[in-house]
Amino acid sequence: MKYFFFSLLVPVYVVTTVNPSFAGDKSPSSTMQNSSSSPSGGFDTAVEKLLQEQINLITRIERALAQPDPNRVRSANGQIFVQAQAIAAFGKRQDPNFPATCNSLGNTSVNSDITQSLTYCSLYASSQELLKMSPILDRVLSRRGESALVRELPLVSGEQKSDSVLAISSVERPHLGKKATPFAIQEPNLPPSPAALIGQPTKKLLVNYSQPIQAAIAIPQEATVILETAEKYLTQAKAGFPQGSKFHNHRETAAALDKFAYDIDPQEPQTYAKFLELPKTGIFRVLPYAAYQRPLNQLENRLLQTVGERYPFPALAETQEGFTPNLALQLVGERFQILSSGADRYFMTDLGNIPIEKLEANLKTVTPNIREAFLNYQPPKLLHVLQAEQRQLIADKNENNLLSATVPVRLNHTYLVRSLQFQLPEVILNGKQLTSKERLQIDELLKIQSSDNIIAFRPVRKRPDGSYTILWRVVKELSAPQIDDLEAYLQY
DSSP, X not given: XXXXXXXXXXXXXXXXXXXXXXXXXXXXXXXXXXXXTOTTOHHHHHHHHHHHHHHHHHHXXXXXXXXXXXXXXXXXXXXXXXXXXXXXXXXXXXXXXXXXXXXXXXXXXXXXXXHHHHHHHHHHHHHHHHTTHHHHHHHHHHHHTTTBOOOOOOOTTOEEEOOSSOSSOEEEOOOTTSOOOBSSOOOOOOOOOOXXXXXXXXXXXXXXXXXXXXXXXXXXXXXXHHHHHHHHHHHHHHTTSOTTOOOOOHHHHHHHHHHHHHSOOTTHHHHTHXXXXXXXXXXXXXXXXXXXXXXXXXXXXXXXXXXXXXXXXXXXXXXXXXXXXXXXXXXXXXXXXXXXXXXXXXXXXXXXXXOGGGOOTTOTXXXXXXXXXXXXXXXXXXXXXXXXXXXXXXXXXXXXXXXXSEEEOOTTOEEXXXXXXXXXXXXXXXXXXXXXXXXXXXXXXXXXXXXXXXXXXXXXXXXXXXXXXXXXXXXXXXXXXXXXOGGGGOBO
């Protein structure tokens, strides 16, 4: 069925994309000459278009391999044959014996008379290389069908959908550009859940509900080799065009759009360069909570980097033994909130329109109540007390309280945060029973990394998407807190 489908489709595609005026009376041994009299721009214009389409196809294949959607795989596989036929048909119009011409170019010195032939032959070699991808994509498609619905490929003219009741049947057209329907995914839209409690069972928002595990999709090594080889041929083909010729690079476009959606603007560090010269300062874009969440009821590749991995939260100090204290600030509605985990403890307050650079380590510029609350707080050394304090602060909805777990967003206000972060041992987090060997290394297993910082941040710009650009500064570093009762949480 696949070959019948393409036998119908290819002639139509070639007729619409390859101008017959590019063809001329060529002898089998002649090189491809420039048809300058062609109204569409001649040989260079045609090859440039085919070259750009080949670049687009490689990007399309890469995306299909990295995504779990079977429709992407099937449509990319079909386009390989369509593109190869279009490139071969153009070559035959220029030189009926073009494969032999291309083979002979390897023993010919490069000069201006054969530059066009070298350009086209490199493009042709790239298309032939991509044909090797077809059996790989067939295997990939069979695996993608385990997670999403794979429709039978309709004929070009559409197919009849039979109905046992209605006499009139509707016509379905191919829609491989649409996302495939995943199997058995009905995810509820749940609010942000609080951090899990260490050593205690956590009640789920929905009974017996577990979020579906997304597929881990790695691109086959053999596919990577083929794509790299095809791109090398394209690089050779592009070298035959005049300097300054531009081809659309989809990777660069995707990277630029990604930065536009989630990163600060390039000019913002220059705007606040004077502030950023101060020690332990930075600039960051605070995103809505939803930006860090996977879209509901959609298939994803869990091996791909998430937004939080591509644009990590600001690091407040250098990494030590795998621990990096950070400012995990996000937006929930129109309130700032810190994403905490494990035994992390934090509280914050709105200082009003106080210049962030004027804050000192002794907090003389703030009110006495705030100064005392931030400087004199002594964190408990028992894990359950530490967690209870944070839960109580999160549950407290009194807007008049001096300290809070969330604060309303106000542009050009300065906020103060006391942030205690802990990297708890794995044996505590996973709750696994200790082995005999591990019981002899309890002191080593219970070592923790921690930090205690007073941080100030100030939103200086609101984006149309609701995100904010903030300036941040570490005002004071305090002694690293400790937890003394971790041994009570071990499973012997």
